[in-house]
Amino acid sequence: MVSHALTAVDLVKTYPGARRGPGVRALDGLTFSVPEGVVLGLLGPNGAGKSTTVKILTTLSRADSGTALVAGYDVNREQDQVRHVIGYVPQKASSDPMATGLENLVLSGRIHGLSRSTATSRARDLLERFSLTEQAARQVKTYSGGQQRRLDVALGLVHRPKVLFLDEPTTGLDPEARADLWAEVRLLAGGEGLTVLLTTHYLEEADRLADQLAIVDHGKIVAEGTPEGLKAELRGDTVQVELVEADADGSVRGLLAGLPGIREIVVEGNVLRARVDRGATAVPAVLGALEEKAIPVGAVTVSRPSLDDVYLSYTGRSFQAAEEQVA
Numbered sequence: 001m002v003s004h005a006l007t008a009v010d011l012v013k014t015y016p017g018a019r020r021g022p023g024v025r026a027l028d029g030l031t032f033s034v035p036e037g038v039v040l041g042l043l044g045p046n047g048a049g050k051s052t053t054v055k056i057l058t059t060l061s062r063a064d065s066g067t068a069l070v071a072g073y074d075v076n077r078e079q080d081q082v083r084h085v086i087g088y089v090p091q092k093a094s095s096d097p098m099a100t101g102l103e104n105l106v107l108s109g110r111i112h113g114l115s116r117s118t119a120t121s122r123a124r125d126l127l128e129r130f131s132l133t134e135q136a137a138r139q140v141k142t143y144s145g146g147q148q149r150r151l152d153v154a155l156g157l158v159h160r161p162k163v164l165f166l167d168e169p170t171t172g173l174d175p176e177a178r179a180d181l182w183a184e185v186r187l188l189a190g191g192e193g194l195t196v197l198l199t200t201h202y203l204e205e206a207d208r209l210a211d212q213l214a215i216v217d218h219g220k221i222v223a224e225g226t227p228e229g230l231k232a233e234l235r236g237d238t239v240q241v242e243l244v245e246a247d248a249d250g251s252v253r254g255l256l257a258g259l260p261g262i263r264e265i266v267v268e269g270n271v272l273r274a275r276v277d278r279g280a281t282a283v284p285a286v287l288g289a290l291e292e293k294a295i296p297v298g299a300v301t302v303s304r305p306s307l308d309d310v311y312l313s314y315t316g317r318s319f320q321a322a323e324e325q326v327a
């Protein structure tokens, strides 16, 4: 039997609304589980409920209803035990910028009850592990964004947790620093049997890093599986057409909906995306139909389904549109 490091069942959380307005239902019956040693990506646009989920699982917030177990402990009834077995790396840096990397790690170890010598040797191991030995004696405020983030992750690991929570770990990092952190996280789960729950709103991050994905939308999990499995469920190709002008009167969708071999069509601004049986036959048909109505086309691409298509097929809107809705 697979044992689960994390189980959340039917979590509901409503925040009070501003000025006695209606409350915000951040979680609306969220249910998922994560086997031990797996990196689970909780993927969703801004405001989907990812941080609220993490706060409940790390005992920082309470659900209105529902249950959750972390490494077998109940987040409502066994909060101390839960805190003991988890590491939490919040969205915002948790280190003291005026202290050195070494000092931050030793202090964290001491807070977790390690002796000074054990905390120091653990700190030195983690600095080495996260390629921060050279920076160990420098104040954290002098670190690059990538170095600060690696230190944040190291801080979450000082007390050897069983489950590590990474809330939007690479937001604000440049592509190189992001790739470095991805490599570190992969090693954590692969070699050390740690279970990792990371939240992200980067489709590429979810695709590259997560063994398993749970896609969150409006406080619910709408799809679960491996990134490859979720994409493979969508047969056929994706055709994307950039129109020179936005489809102001909404006529383009109707024009293409009747063509053979074309399934879902979404038009957002001047970008049209269609899921099709075969890209090679759909492209000439789509372009022919647009040309007949004298609708000018800027560019066309055909691709295999991406996680964006997975999101689209479960929620009816593209990931980018969902992000913009919230922004």
Ligand SMILES: Nc1ncnc2c1ncn2[C@@H]1O[C@H](COP(=O)(O)OP(=O)(O)OP(=O)(O)O)[C@@H](O)[C@H]1O
Binding pocket: 015, 016, 024, 025, 026, 044, 045, 046, 047, 048, 049, 050, 051, 052, 053, 201
């Ligand atoms: N303390 C709060 N009071 C009121 N509403 C809140 C509070 N915290 C979160 N919300 C709302 O709950 C919903 C879910 O927020 P949450 O932060 O969990 O989403 P998220 O998926 O983590 O988004 P992000 O990626 O932007 O952090 C949003 O509509 C948000 O505005």
